[in-house]
Structure formats: structure tokens, C-alpha cells
Amino acid sequence: MLVAFDDTDSLESMCTTFLATEIIKALRVYDLIGLPRLVRLNPAVPWKTRGNGALCLNLGIGRGECDMVGELDGTPVYSYRRMYEEADRSLVLEVAERTVEKWSRTSEDASPGLVVSDRKPAQALYWKAVREIVRKEDTLQELQRIGADMVGWEGGRGLIGASAAMAWRPRDRTYEIISYRERERWGTPRYLDDISVKEMDLRYTSTFNNFDHRTGRRAISPHTPCPVLFGVRGDDPRELMSAVFSIRSEPPARWLMFLSNQGTDDHLVRGEPDLPNRSYDFMATVIGDPSTVAGGHVIFPVSTSKGRLECAAYEPTKDFRDIVRELRPGDRLRLFGELREEPRTLNVEKMQVISLVPVTRKMANPRCPSCGGPTKSIGSSGGYRCKRCRSRNQLEPLMEEVPRAISPGWYEPPVCARRHLGKPLKRMGL
Numbered sequence: 001m002l003v004a005f006d007d008t009d010s011l012e013s014m015c016t017t018f019l020a021t022e023i024i025k026a027l028r029v030y031d032l033i034g035l036p037r038l039v040r041l042n043p044a045v046p047w048k049t050r051g052n053g054a055l056c057l058n059l060g061i062g063r064g065e066c067d068m069v070g071e072l073d074g075t076p077v078y079s080y081r082r083m084y085e086e087a088d089r090s091l092v093l094e095v096a097e098r099t100v101e102k103w104s105r106t107s108e109d110a111s112p113g114l115v116v117s118d119r120k121p122a123q124a125l126y127w128k129a130v131r132e133i134v135r136k137e138d139t140l141q142e143l144q145r146i147g148a149d150m151v152g153w154e155g156g157r158g159l160i161g162a163s164a165a166m167a168w169r170p171r172d173r174t175y176e177i178i179s180y181r182e183r184e185r186w187g188t189p190r191y192l193d194d195i196s197v198k199e200m201d202l203r204y205t206s207t208f209n210n211f212d213h214r215t216g217r218r219a220i221s222p223h224t225p226c227p228v229l230f231g232v233r234g235d236d237p238r239e240l241m242s243a244v245f246s247i248r249s250e251p252p253a254r255w256l257m258f259l260s261n262q263g264t265d266d267h268l269v270r271g272e273p274d275l276p277n278r279s280y281d282f283m284a285t286v287i288g289d290p291s292t293v294a295g296g297h298v299i300f301p302v303s304t305s306k307g308r309l310e311c312a313a314y315e316p317t318k319d320f321r322d323i324v325r326e327l328r329p330g331d332r333l334r335l336f337g338e339l340r341e342e343p344r345t346l347n348v349e350k351m352q353v354i355s356l357v358p359v360t361r362k363m364a365n366p367r368c369p370s371c372g373g374p375t376k377s378i379g380s381s382g383g384y385r386c387k388r389c390r391s392r393n394q395l396e397p398l399m400e401e402v403p404r405a406i407s408p409g410w411y412e413p414p415v416c417a418r419r420h421l422g423k424p425l426k427r428m429g430l
């Protein structure tokens, strides 16, 4: 039985993944079939909550091989590859509803949604929700078609994300192990040894987005008072587990492994930017010098077949801006980023410099063609006059090529400034 939920967290307190551990606990009579799924959706939707992530669990009686995929307050959680018997729908619905109600913060801008179904919604619902904007009516229509049960609170906008998470059939996938704090520590500073995070990042190469080696800052723990202690992402579930257990920290009360679309670039629309609140992957040519504006953001214009477009590397992208500042008119780029509505600017998330134009600068005035003497510029009329024999010439000045400070290749912002969905260059084998 598939159980999916979304938009249960407000900006500063709860976390939807924690709710997954609560539902698994409350429905202990059943086994997890496959891994719990943490599905990130279009990061550009205007009403997103913190990470815009939805959750989906599959519950039933398992059979055959199973793996330990978590631990909740001292009890191991197993995931089965196959289902022997489906979970009771009304029991799952009743318990999940009660759990969401207990843990969601509906007082703020959250608008939770819960979906229970033994059939998956059409895959198209996922692709639309990760790249575009889905209307609630379309979601409800699809849920009715598959005969799903649903509960929405405060408008139930979360039904959209919940259905999309349930609809996800992974094309590319990653894993995340999230560990949670003991209840009495919630809201207090987290104890987590940065050195051990750094060592983990260097040693377990299939993990990603853990540590910013330039600033010496870890990126695995949130800055909010939520129950999450840390989350580590990776490509190999076994190595991920070893990586997590190598971290020195306060004792976690729970941990759970999720299957996720994080780090897959699933949110990118291939093609030139068109509608706002979507993210694109497209080719462009730089048509002006970059400039740094108030706040430390770096802006540069590109041309696409649809016209001029301003692109931005925002201040949090730190060193990435130094690369962007080196772009010059004529450079060819493949750009990845979100098109904002107002101002209409593309927020660059990653780029490939395809080719760089030669940049030259004037080295000296030409020598006199008659006597070889030095010349000086005549001025606005153009041309040069010999300082020795006074004859004029129309020669070009002597130019030299300036070495470019960047090379063709791939560039991405530091770990702390990346999108959940963005595919790190590390995962692209670069």
C-alpha cells in the first residue's frame, strides 16, 4: 500500500522526512517494501516550503530478501524487495492520517496532503511536478482515476506533491541516509564533528555534497531547529551506510535510508528559457561583460534565439562568481538554471564553458612605415602621425592576445549553494 504525503513542514520547524519515521513506527505491523522515497519537486514553484520534498512509503507484508535500512529508537527497520501481502488500506489511512495530524504544523503556511493507494498515478504527474507547475484539479482527477484515498488540510496543496512522489519511477536515482536527534536535544546546537565529516567526504567517494573544502564548512546538517541531525547523500547504499557510521556526532535517536531523485537534474527542461518558475538546460552566447551589482551578485547578458536574457550568479555561490566574472562577449556556454519571474533573470546553477573568444589588448602604436619612427594617435579622425618625420599612416595598433583566466570546461557553485535536484559534476564523472 502506497502512502505519500507532502507540505507537512512549515519553514522552521518540522521536517517531512521525520514524519516518515513516525508513520513507519506507527504502522510497525507492516514491513517496508523497497526504500522510503524522498522526492524533490520543482524548486522554482512560488509557494515551496523549505526543500519542496515529498515522501512516499510502500507498506505490506514482505517476503524474500530484506535489508536493514534504518533504526528507530533502538528497533531496526527492514526493507523487503518483494511484497507477499498488501497492507490493509483503511488501517494505513487511519494511522497515517492521525500521524500527519499530530506532527504537521498547519498553523503557518503549510498545506498538508496525504494520499493512500494501491496503484501508482501516471508517471507524467511526476515529470510535470518536478519541472513545471501542476494544477490541483489535474492531480485530483488522476487520484480519482486510480481510486486513491486522500486527505488534505488547509487547502491540501500537499496532495499535488504527494501524488507526484507516488508517481515517480526512477530513471536516475541516489540515496540519502538521514539521522534524527534525540527529542530532548531538539532546538539546541547540534554536536557534529566537522573533521569527521571532512574525512568521510574524502574517503567515501560515492557520497556527494557533504563538505565545502574551500571554506571548511559542512553541508550535511540543517540550520533550523528541526529534528534532523544530518543527511548524507550518495550513489552506493552500502558505502553510504559506512560513510554515515564514520561520522562522530551526538547519538542519533533514529536513522533511515531514502531512495531519492536528489542530484539527478530531473528538474531541467531541455531547451531555451521560456516560461518562468522552471529550470532550463540550454546553449547561449555571452553578449556583454559581467558586472557586480549591490549585494555581490554577478550579472551577465546572453543571447538565445528568443532574445536577450540576463543571467545571475548570486552572492551565495561565492567563488563561482569569480569564474562568471571572467566571461566575455562571444563566449559560448551551456547554461543550467532557474528562470525567475520578477526580475526575469536566469539563476545559474551550473555551466559548461564550450568555447572562449580570443581577447586582445592594444600593446603599442604602429611604427612609422616610412622611417620606422614612433607614432602618436591623431585622435578621433583615426590614424597615426610619425613623431620623427611627421608623415601620417592608417595602420592598426600592435595588439597582443590576453590569456583568458578560465578554460573551457564545467563549473558549479560550492556545495552549500547547490540545489537538491542539481546533479553535481562529481555524479557526472567530471
Ligand SMILES: [Zn+2]
Residues within 6 Å of the ligand: 368, 369, 370, 371, 372, 373, 386, 387, 388, 389, 390, 391
Ligand atoms: Zn616617420
